[in-house]
Amino acid sequence: MALPDYLKDTGKDLARQMTASYSAPLDTSTFMGPQFIAGQDKAQTDAYNLATAGVGSYQPYLQAATAAQQQAAGTVGGLGALTGPMTGQQLTDYTSPYQGQVIDETLRQYNLSRQSGMQDIKDAAVASGNFGGGREGAMLGQYQGDTLANRAGIRSGLLQQGYMDAQNRRAQDFTNQQQIANMQAGLGQAQMGLSDFGRKGMGADIQALGNLGSMNQGYNQALLNAQQQQLQSQAYEPYGRLSQYASGITGLAGGMASPQYQDPGPTNPWQTALSTTMGLGGLYGKIFG
Numbered sequence: 001m002a003l004p005d006y007l008k009d010t011g012k013d014l015a016r017q018m019t020a021s022y023s024a025p026l027d028t029s030t031f032m033g034p035q036f037i038a039g040q041d042k043a044q045t046d047a048y049n050l051a052t053a054g055v056g057s058y059q060p061y062l063q064a065a066t067a068a069q070q071q072a073a074g075t076v077g078g079l080g081a082l083t084g085p086m087t088g089q090q091l092t093d094y095t096s097p098y099q100g101q102v103i104d105e106t107l108r109q110y111n112l113s114r115q116s117g118m119q120d121i122k123d124a125a126v127a128s129g130n131f132g133g134g135r136e137g138a139m140l141g142q143y144q145g146d147t148l149a150n151r152a153g154i155r156s157g158l159l160q161q162g163y164m165d166a167q168n169r170r171a172q173d174f175t176n177q178q179q180i181a182n183m184q185a186g187l188g189q190a191q192m193g194l195s196d197f198g199r200k201g202m203g204a205d206i207q208a209l210g211n212l213g214s215m216n217q218g219y220n221q222a223l224l225n226a227q228q229q230q231l232q233s234q235a236y237e238p239y240g241r242l243s244q245y246a247s248g249i250t251g252l253a254g255g256m257a258s259p260q261y262q263d264p265g266p267t268n269p270w271q272t273a274l275s276t277t278m279g280l281g282g283l284y285g286k287i288f289g
Contacts, residue, residue, distance in 0.1 A: 103158045
């Protein structure tokens with residue numbers, strides 16, 4: 001379509017501008033590149049460092065729990081020796097070390113108490129004129145026999161009492177060892193609980209730091225996106241202006257206006273950055289969770 005005379009100079013001017021604009025390559029580095037990618041926020045770095053340091057943090061608790069469980073198993077294994085008939089060594093171990101002294105002193109006191117009875121028999125024999133006689137000897141023999149029998153009974157009773165005391169001590173030791181085994185097993189479970197609590201608490205800290213950092217990173221990314229769009233619009237502005245210029249000339253010349261040039265569609269930089277960073281931020285909650 002030929003331009004009317006009054007538009008020819010305008011058409012030439014448009015051609016010169018279009019030649020100058022479209023012949024030069026567009027430097028996209030001004031609005032594209034890593035400079036428009038927001039770096040990690042310090043909170044995200046702290047979350048990463050905390051997560052890295054937390055890898056294997058359960059090991060000391062696991063080792064302590066294993067040691068406690070092994071101690072409990074050893075203690076339980078030793079309980080078998082405290083059941084069934086008492087062995088001679090156990091009788092020695094659980095008998096009071098002072099039992100022999102108690103028996104000796106008891107028998108000594110008993111012997112002393114019986115001496116006065118013998119003297120009474122002798123005195124009675126003297127008073128009755130039978131001193132050295134057969135009746136005195138018979139009475140003394142009977143008295144000594146009773147003394148020996150009673151003495152044996154006392155000793156036997158003390159030994160039996162000592163045996164029962166040893167059995168009671170062994171039974172108490174069994175109960176004590178059972179309680180110790182239960183406490184050792186409970187300690188192992190507590191150590192495992194501390195491990196879980198530590199990991200969950202660390203996971204919560206990592207999640208909080210990661211989410212806060214992601215929010216800040218999303219805000220910074222939104223600013224960079226806005227700057228990028230501004231620079232991109234500035235770079236494409238001459239093309240849009242020339243397109244509008246050409247469309248106006250075509251319309252004045254009586255032709256059909258060409259479609260208007262459209263800049264790359266605008267986006268919501270904050271929404272885009274936020275959705276990206278929050279999606280990444282959600283991963284922090286899965287660490288040690």
